[in-house]
Amino acid sequence: MASDMPMSAELEQIDGEIQDIFRALENGFQKLDKIKDSNRQSKQLEELTGKMRECKRLIKEFDREIKDQESRHAPDVNKQLNEKKQTMIKELNSYVALRKTYQSSLGNKRVELFDMGAGGSDPVAEDNVKMASDMSNQELIDAGRKQMDETDQAIQRSKMVVEQTIEVGTQTAANLKQQTDQMGRIVNELDTIQFSIKKASQLVKEIGRQVATDKCIMFFLFLIVCGVIAIIIVKVVNPNNKNIRDIPGLAPPAPTARRLLSAEAFGSLG
Template identity: 65%
Template sequence: MDLASVNEELAEIDGQIADIFRALQNGFQKLDKIKDANRRSRQLEELTDKMRDCKRLIKDFERVVKDEAGSVDPNTAKFLNERKQSLIKELNSYVALKKQHASDNKRVDLFDAPSGEDAFGEENVLLASNMSNQQLMQHGDNLMDETDQALARSKQTVQETINVGTETAAALKAQTEQMSRVVNELDSIHFSMKKASKLVKEIGRQVATDRCIMGLLFLIVAGVIAVIIVKIVNPHNKDIPDLPGLAPPVSRRLLSIVENK
């Protein structure tokens, strides 16, 4: 049956859908030959836009069929309904093919988007009126499984983030404690150096004092020895002064002992 004889608008819509199906077929054939991930992503986006247009045209086709339902015979209505079902089935095949390629590229599937004016998730191409209860339940189970898997992945990511944060905090705490110990050790070393510096200064002053005393004693002994030598050489010399560094009585006593000998 020719759609143009039933409704020219239906025939025009059907022709546009056929053009899109040919473009989708050629696009997916080219997609299999593309190796670059970025080019594949762009190609998938273009094919997704075409499928959106096709979905819109199928809705227009269904709207016109409903408008013509009261003015056509049962055979024509059956033919139009079968044609609509075949269009939906063919589009679903491209949707499945697109999902397969999208999962390979790890990209978000626009057909499962939760919101958006043109998102396919808003109304799946498989219309609920054309799905059995078993298919609806199976589709719901699949969505629940996918949601559970996404939640599990999210929990795992959160747990890994918490573990990394805990390890980082422990490492920072250990480094802080180590820095505190280093600072304490530096303070102790600084205090020890100051104490050692004072001790060295005191030792230096004591050594200087001892040297002065030793020098003075050396001079006294040298003077005594010189006087003794002079007295031995010239015992009758009365002009020899007292011994340096000694009291006069002590000096005279030592000289008398030397003279008697």
């Protein structure tokens, strides 16, 4: 479907994709007439429906591009582009109407256009219908009872699973509560330990200050003792030094010369 009106590169690309889809739809519906199998017809109809959705999306994109470029085109060009858009919509609607026609013809075979995987009759279901037609009333009753028994057993198993799940959930909740309580106790113990560590740190600091004070006192006492010893030594070595007072309790040593004279006098008398 060629066009002689001036279009931008974006519009030409979208128009080309739309025309390709229209050709694919035309060929697809022609092939649909030749298909006899309902399953293949349903699958072909689903593929064509997907192409229609894509075509609808492209027409909306074409309309947005027209509106975006409206200020750059002359009024007659905008009119032609809008007419082209309407033509596209009409052509798409014609295929939509054709799709509805095929959908109606396939309705008695439970074909749903927008349900992927829809098909014809189930061979297993047909076999079950044939088997049911060949069974007597008593056999049908027995088969129904058997099916009911199996259903009851399945329900019972489901109840057991539910009860086990509830029991496990209850046990899990109890374990979680126990672990939560244990975590609370651990947190309290950690707080107590932290308080004890803080008190111990303060006590260590106080002991350190006391030790430092005791060391200072002992150092001053040591200096005093050293001073006293030094005075004693100086007094003993130089007793005539008047600059040093006599230490109480320590008598000054007797003069050496006087002791010598007393010894000579005692010797002469003898």
